[in-house]
Amino acid sequence: MGVRRTEVVLAGAVAASLAMIIVLAQTDTEAPLRPLSYLFAFGFGAVLLLRRGLPKTVVVLSVLGTFAYYSLELTPIGVALPVVAALYSAAEVGLTRFSVGAGAVVFVVSTAFRIRDDSLPLGRLLGAESISTLALIAAAITLGYAMATHRRFASQQEQLLRLQDERLREEADQRVQNERLQLSRDLHDTLGHKLSVISLHSNVGLEALDRRGPGTAPDSGDSAVAEALERVHDEAVGSLSDLRSMVRVLRTGDESTRTSLGVDGIETLLDRAREAGMSVESNISLAPGTLPSPVESVVFRVVQEGITNVLRHSSAAALSVTVGLDDEEVVVSVVDDGLGAAALEGGHGLLGMSERVRLLGGDLSTQARPGEGFELRATLPRRLPE
Known part of the structure; x- marks a missing residue:
């Protein structure tokens, strides 16, 4: 279903469910019919139409609407039911802490008023009904968080596959270029x-x-x-x-066979990391063409390998990339806030990258800090020896 159709179906399902609960509650009592109860039920559903663009607003309106509903002493519909869809929607878009806070407010306030106004023993007030309310709120938030995590993982996997495909294409292009160079030497000699x-x-x-x-x-x-x-x-x-x-x-090579393996191609890598749901900070102080072509190519590959390892192994949420000059050296740094395991998991990719850097007279180092992240750092000569 399309996004808009999903919102309409969810809003209708919530409104219909609450209206059904009100109808069933009315059959068990002799209390007069309160049309305002149905108006609130419709409102709890209608506000969900805004859940994609204004998730926090939807949560706040649902929570305040619940408090207003019970303040007016309308037909009981449960404390959690009017807010679970809103809490799920907020957690689904990454607002998990906000959802937990809103759910805690609903549970604490409703429990406090029940203790104040209900004459039942405290044990019964905090018994099965309170536990079921808390469980329903927790389930909605957990489901929303799981959906957000799944979508983020799927997005990162998609970006990882794109990076791997691009790297394979670039390696194939590089092999072709090497063959061209060898052929040119043979022809010349x-x-x-x-x-x-x-x-x-x-x-x-x-x-x-x-x-x-x-x-x-x-x-x-x-x-x-x-x-x-x-x-x-x-x-x-x-x-x-x-x-x-x-x-x-x-x-x-002519313009049709060249690949973007320089400083100007790094921003594309960063954009793909952002598309995978990561917070990316970059500090690229080198202009394209400043360095010899072999050095620029290795700088690009170091950043590419670092981002690939972050997406594949680190479970990081934030990434920082720095490329700049330190006297006569080019310094490349890729730092994440993940599990700090990329150095152990990187495998042949990091070994091959270390060899590329070493052949140019540079150095590649890694530092894994469990629980604090991982850093990939390369230093390369600014100029190649004559």
């Missing part, structure tokens, strides 16, 4: 050398023909040789120029 030799020797042949004495009679064969050598020389020079252009393209 083999064909480039041979074309240079051909150009050199054709030029030597032309110079040898030009050094023949002025008294030497021109020969049609010499002209053909000179023309052939000139053509060989021109073709060799042209082919060498084309080869160098091809090697340059293979080494750099």
